[in-house]
Amino acid sequence: MVLQVRAGELQVLLWQRAQEPFADSWALPGGYLEPGETLEQSIRRHLAEKVDVRELAHLEQLETRSEPERTPDEWQLATAYLGLVPSDADPRVPDDTEWHPVDALPPLAFDHESIALAGRERLRAKLSYTNIGFALAPGEFTISELRDLYGAALGHDVSATNLQRVLLRRRVLESTGRLRAPGPTGGRPGALFRFRTHALEVTDQFAVLRPPGPARAFVA
Template sequence: MRAEPFRDPKGVAKYRHEVLAVVFRVLADTPSLQVLAWQRHHEPFAGQWALPSGPVEVSETMRDAMERHLADKLDLVAVRHSEQLATLSAPLRDPAERTIATAYLGLVAEATEVVKGGAHWFDVSTLPQMAFDHDEVVRLGAHRLRGKISYSNIAFALAPDEFTLAHLREIYMGVLYHDVDVTNLGRVLTRRHQIEPTGHRTAPGQKGGRPARTYRFVEHSLHITDPFAVLRGDQKR
């Protein structure tokens, strides 16, 4: 039986509000885009995989709530960029009680592991069935990330502090899911002042090969670097 909503004296309904986190990392080797999920212990959807989530407390913003839940339940504090994705309001999306949920996109660097709370990283391309509408939220997050990586410096949040161009290429390939030319990637990002050489080089691999220069992202906060695809005009009136 579905719970009746709370109403205040004027008859205005009150709802449970929770935050969801779609946390992505990219493994360069495969390369693949992975999302963090954990197994539910309680009904509804007990035993199924779900995104990290939790209610919003009275004196915190939704972003605070999202960070708090990731830290408390999963010991995850290494989120390097987060932004609001969407708010879900289908009346029956939670079978127990009407719950409005705001989803956040979170990005962590490649090496990030999560040991606590039975969490697991899943390839976005082979996602298991998920609780609630969480599959849809993951797809939405992947779509947002794919769009933004082309016209912003959002990759700073997925890459380590220091990386080679070959490594960065694999991160881009994991997100975009198509081939990316290393040479041109380096030139585009350099022209846009997104990356700069550190002056260091890596040790060459076991099978030889020229040692690669390493680079870093110039900014570690989100910047739109290609603001208007077209119709730029002369920006004067």
């Protein structure tokens, strides 16, 4: 599943199935695994038919579903992946493919609704303790723009003051020194920031039971 913040909402890329089962209903993009292919290679290959995969700033494995009831006829295992597209990209998508707000999903095929919601929760959790925001944000942005991105992805308002202070202290963000020109309505120009790194790092050391020494940063 591919997520992007579009028009102030967290949206997911869906395509309309042409064939049975679940003809005409919406589904997450994907497809079969070819022999000798890695799961990640496979999902990238299938996504490439729907969206420019170079826009994919992050891709990680979610869960493997194996319930026999999840598919009507033959038994199929499915390994779900979560992909993220920065909000400044507007990839061309085929005619049978559309973005839909995760908060207002149409009826989905198979167990895809459950997968989509699980992906949203994974994103929300990681926004709080990793630097995964780099995969949702443009290369440079003001704190207000980042606040709106986080708000859309998390589903609730966040404070720009806190966001800036926390992400700077964790060294997730760094200042570019440049300013963004104010909009037509005026206002003080916002300072432009960028994510210090575009590789996933855990930035919040879970409280209790912290090992002695400086905070580690490890990839998850």
